[in-house]
Amino acid sequence: MNRRVARLRAAQALYQIDVIKTEPDLAMESVLDDEEQPNDFFHQLVYGTLEHKEELDGWISSNLQGYTIDRIGHVDRAIARMALFEMKYVEDIPVNVTFNEAIELAKAFGGEEAGRFMNGVLSNSVDMMNEESNN
Incomplete structure (x- = not known):
C-alpha cells in the first residue's frame, strides 16, 4: 500500500x-480491498487523526466562513482532519505534498x-497552525 492509497483508505x-x-x-479492516495489506502510515493517519480530532476541528472551525464544522460534508471533514x-504531526512528508x-x-x-473548498480551508488552517507554532 503506497501513501496515496493509504490516504484514500484512511x-x-x-x-x-x-x-x-x-x-x-473494524472501519480500517472494512475499507481494504481483498489483497491490500495495511501499513504503518495508514494506521498513523487513522489513529492520529482520531487522537487529535478536537484540535484539528478547532483549526477547521476557525476557518469556516458562514458554516459550522457539522455542516461540512462528512467526506470533506474526514479529508480535512486527516490532512x-x-x-502537523507527520514530519517526513512536505506540507505541500499533503496539501x-x-x-x-x-x-x-x-x-x-x-x-x-478544501484548498481554502487547508490554506487558512495551515496559516493558523504556523502562527500557533511560532508563538
Missing part, C-alpha cells in the same frame, strides 16, 4: 467512524467545488 475509514460510529479497527493531522493530495482526494469524491 479517509474512507475516518468517514465510517464519523458517520456510523464504527470502531476504528491537517498529517501536516495537494488532500485537494485531489476531495475532487475525487466531490468534484472541482470540493477541491476549491
